[in-house]
Amino acid sequence: MPKRRNSAQSSRRNFLKGAGLAGAAAVAAGPPVAADAFPVAPQQRSKAALPGPRQIAAETMAPADDPVNQTSSGGDYMVDVLKSLDIEYLAINCASSYRGLHEAVINHGGNKKPEIITCVHEDIAAHIAQGYAKIEGKPMAMACHGVVGLQHATMGIYNTWCDRVPSLIFGGNIMEADKRAPGAEWLHAGVDIGQLVREFTKWDDQPVSLTHFGESTVRAYKIATTPPMGPVFLALDGELQENPIRDPQSLRIPKFEPVVPPVGDAAALAEAAKMLVAAKNPLIICDRVARTPAGMTNLVELAETLQCGVIDNAGRMNFPSRHPLNQSFRRSMIGQADVILAIEMNDLWGTLTHFRDRIVRTSHPATKPGAKIITLGVRDLFLKSNYQDFGRWQDVDLDIAGDGEASLPVLTEAVRRLIDDETKAAFADRGQKLAKAHLAMVEQSKVDATIGWDASPITTARMCAEVYNQIKDEDWSVVGTSIRLSWMHRLWDFKKPHQWNGNSGGAGIGYNLPASIGAALANKKHGRFTLSFGGDGDFMFSPGAVWTAAHHQIPILYIIQNNRAYHQEYMYLVAMAARHGRNVEMMDIGTTLKDPNINYAEVTRGLGGHGEGPITDPKDLAPALTRAIAAVKAGGPAVVDVVTDPR
Amino acid sequence: MKILKTLAVKVLAVAAIGAAALTAATAQDAPNGDAANGKRLYLADRCFTCHGRVGEGGAYNTPAPILAHTALPFQGFEGQIRNPVNDMPAFPPALLSDKDIADIYAFVRSLPGPGSPKDFPLLNN
Numbered sequence: 001m002p003k004r005r006n007s008a009q010s011s012r013r014n015f016l017k018g019a020g021l022a023g024a025a026a027v028a029a030g031p032p033v034a035a036d037a038f039p040v041a042p043q044q045r046s047k048a049a050l051p052g053p054r055q056i057a058a059e060t061m062a063p064a065d066d067p068v069n070q071t072s073s074g075g076d077y078m079v080d081v082l083k084s085l086d087i088e089y090l091a092i093n094c095a096s097s098y099r100g101l102h103e104a105v106i107n108h109g110g111n112k113k114p115e116i117i118t119c120v121h122e123d124i125a126a127h128i129a130q131g132y133a134k135i136e137g138k139p140m141a142m143a144c145h146g147v148v149g150l151q152h153a154t155m156g157i158y159n160t161w162c163d164r165v166p167s168l169i170f171g172g173n174i175m176e177a178d179k180r181a182p183g184a185e186w187l188h189a190g191v192d193i194g195q196l197v198r199e200f201t202k203w204d205d206q207p208v209s210l211t212h213f214g215e216s217t218v219r220a221y222k223i224a225t226t227p228p229m230g231p232v233f234l235a236l237d238g239e240l241q242e243n244p245i246r247d248p249q250s251l252r253i254p255k256f257e258p259v260v261p262p263v264g265d266a267a268a269l270a271e272a273a274k275m276l277v278a279a280k281n282p283l284i285i286c287d288r289v290a291r292t293p294a295g296m297t298n299l300v301e302l303a304e305t306l307q308c309g310v311i312d313n314a315g316r317m318n319f320p321s322r323h324p325l326n327q328s329f330r331r332s333m334i335g336q337a338d339v340i341l342a343i344e345m346n347d348l349w350g351t352l353t354h355f356r357d358r359i360v361r362t363s364h365p366a367t368k369p370g371a372k373i374i375t376l377g378v379r380d381l382f383l384k385s386n387y388q389d390f391g392r393w394q395d396v397d398l399d400i401a402g403d404g405e406a407s408l409p410v411l412t413e414a415v416r417r418l419i420d421d422e423t424k425a426a427f428a429d430r431g432q433k434l435a436k437a438h439l440a441m442v443e444q445s446k447v448d449a450t451i452g453w454d455a456s457p458i459t460t461a462r463m464c465a466e467v468y469n470q471i472k473d474e475d476w477s478v479v480g481t482s483i484r485l486s487w488m489h490r491l492w493d494f495k496k497p498h499q500w501n502g503n504s505g506g507a508g509i510g511y512n513l514p515a516s517i518g519a520a521l522a523n524k525k526h527g528r529f530t531l532s533f534g535g536d537g538d539f540m541f542s543p544g545a546v547w548t549a550a551h552h553q554i555p556i557l558y559i560i561q562n563n564r565a566y567h568q569e570y571m572y573l574v575a576m577a578a579r580h581g582r583n584v585e586m587m588d589i590g591t592t593l594k595d596p597n598i599n600y601a602e603v604t605r606g607l608g609g610h611g612e613g614p615i616t617d618p619k620d621l622a623p624a625l626t627r628a629i630a631a632v633k634a635g636g637p638a639v640v641d642v643v644t645d646p647r
Numbered sequence: 648m649k650i651l652k653t654l655a656v657k658v659l660a661v662a663a664i665g666a667a668a669l670t671a672a673t674a675q676d677a678p679n680g681d682a683a684n685g686k687r688l689y690l691a692d693r694c695f696t697c698h699g700r701v702g703e704g705g706a707y708n709t710p711a712p713i714l715a716h717t718a719l720p721f722q723g724f725e726g727q728i729r730n731p732v733n734d735m736p737a738f739p740p741a742l743l744s745d746k747d748i749a750d751i752y753a754f755v756r757s758l759p760g761p762g763s764p765k766d767f768p769l770l771n772n
Contacts, residue, residue, distance in 0.1 A: 446764035446767075447763075448704065450762040451701060451703040457700065468772055472772050493772075579736055585693070647704075
């Protein structure tokens with residue numbers, strides 16, 4: 001638990017009062033020598049003039065209109081509003097511009113709902129909130145300095161935006177110029193600090209009264225949690241947080257009522273059902289469908305009713321990995337489908353297109369000519385202009401605006417109404433073929449995984465197999481992965497809604513470690529075993545997140561896939577050199593993390609976690625995992641540094 | 648996200664290489680190569696960054712095929728290096744001579760191929 005200090009009385013005025021009394025005492029007792037004072041020869045000591053009675057009075061006695069105590073503060077009301085929204089946690093890197101809220105959370109709120117999660121960087125706080133929301137299904141909050149802290153937090157907020165995750169973000173600010181102290185308070189204030197993140201938040205405001213704060217915070221929460229979800233930002237005025245509540249009788253806490261997610265138009269869903277039932281080879285592709293545990297159930301029902309294949313881009317835990325209709329590793333099906341239903345897709349064009357990254361960049365459709373494309377989702381209902389996360393335009397034949405998860409039962413029912421005995425038999429036949437293909441794909445994955453089984457560096461397939469062997473009987477939850485590591489989805493049995501929560505969203509490096517800890521924070525009270533795989537490069541963006549996990553006793557097993565490089569960039573550099581017919585062998589300059597190798601186990605231990613590794617021999621991996629899992633079960637973070645082959 | 652997508656395209660990539668090699672010579676027709684030198688080149692020229700040090704495959708923009716004990720005929724292998732069908736960078740003679748390619752081919756052919764999953768208990772969970 002954080003240290004508690006009893007320093008509430010150490011205001012500057014009281015400090016000066018103490019100094020004045022000490023000075024008075026010095027007249028009688030001679031000059032005092034503090035234990036930590038610099039040794040100075042007596043003859044060199046300059047004699048400061050002792051303060052006279054008027055000066056002491058001016059420094060120590062408050063004028064009648066300058067009160068020194070208060071019985072309430074705006075921050076107390078702010079905490080009450082957060083409690084009304086059932087905000088469990090507030091991730092922070094402490095800052096003076098929201099000291100009023102910070103103190104109120106602890107002393108007025110009892111540091112419960114929200115409980116402060118101490119972070120050593122605002123980017124960590126933002127990513128913790130992102131990871132938490134994807135497991136818990138609701139936002140937590142984060143707070144930061146309004147200018148410098150918010151600039152630190154931007155990468156985490158951008159990932160949260162691209163990932164369509166709700167998050168409640170506060171930035172402290174001192175709005176009135178005449179209230180800012182000289183120096184840092186001017187450097188850390190802005191006229192419109194929300195402007196920093198406006199292009200990648202769903203909504204923002206800067207309340208000027210407590211009533212305004214209450215309404216805007218509840219409104220912000222509602223906007224954040226309404227699909228398409230996203231982060232929201234509120235600038236908090238320092239005076240508003242710190243000053244006494246002038247008229248408590250006039251304040252009330254606005255009532256929050258969640259928005260019922262929009263369901264697609266019934267006629268349009270009926271038309272989609274007609275197209276899907278009539279199709280010879282219908283295919284479902286999806287990315288961020290499941291926003292609650294019902295999402296996966298709803299998607300399984302539709303797929304089983306149609307007996308059609310599902311390609312899951314795994315933005316959420318959408319579809320069980322070992323379901324016979326899961327065809328995620330058979331992308332060739334896209335070229336065979338005559339009707340494609342794309343649900344809550346992030347990059348539809350990218351999924352339906354073959355793109356070539358060569359000197360002349362070209363692309364051609366992966367779909368067969370004449371294939372009909374139906375889209376269902378809410379992503380396009382809220383877009384912004386500057387950042388291009390919406391991807392390239394994709395022609396479609398039926399575009400249904402509606403929340404995927406909420407619309408699926410209506411669509412499934414419409415499909416059921418169209419199925420007769422004849423179509424049922426044809427569907428069953430199709431399902432059997434798909435099941436056979438699924439099993440063949442799983443078997444092929446196992447065969448591929450055997451290659452280099454005993455090699456050092458360790459293959460990523462062996463690493464994933466070793467980990468699964470030790471956690472498969474736990475109530476596990478995988479909350480992160482390194483770039484293009486998919487052996488878990490090829491080999492493991494994902495079947496529960498909390499067993500996967502997607503990726504960064506914005507592909508901004510530095511997501512994986514803190515977001516995984518945020519997800520682990522959410523999993524903790526459910527008693528789940530949280531684990532995550534992450535790259536070494538990602539880890540080094542914010543290793544301090546390990547300290548947060550240790551400090552708050554957040555259990556998580558974190559496996560570093562240590563290929564000692566920013567490996568995707570390494571490969572790009574090799575391609576650039578080869579394209580020019582120039583030296584390939586020097587392309588590790590600026591792309592690799594070696595000379596010296598980073599010892600992640602030592603870094604982890606230094607931050608209060610359990611560290612294992614570096615592990616280079618696959619035979620050493622199982623015992624290291626056993627020790628690390630025991631440490632996690634004791635209630636904290638454990639990091640296992642596995643030196644792996646690149647991919 | 649594209650993680651699953653890119654790895655699933657693996658089948659396509661392998662098929663593309665295989666198709667290019669349909670009319671090519673068989674592995675037995677390959678020139679004699681020096682596997683030891685091929686290993687040195689495979690690592691030095693960073694083939695391993697995409698295909699793995701033991702030829703287990705990997706991923707670049709799309710999946711990079713398994714090369715361990717490849718069944719790909721030499722001409723197909725050479726063709727893919729000189730004029731690849733996908734995002735793989737082309738390696739011109741200035742970077743890899745014909746002999747270099749033969750040596751690398753000898754190396755990847757010498758690598759042990761896949762085993763039977765039945766012999767790997769951890770793969771049967």
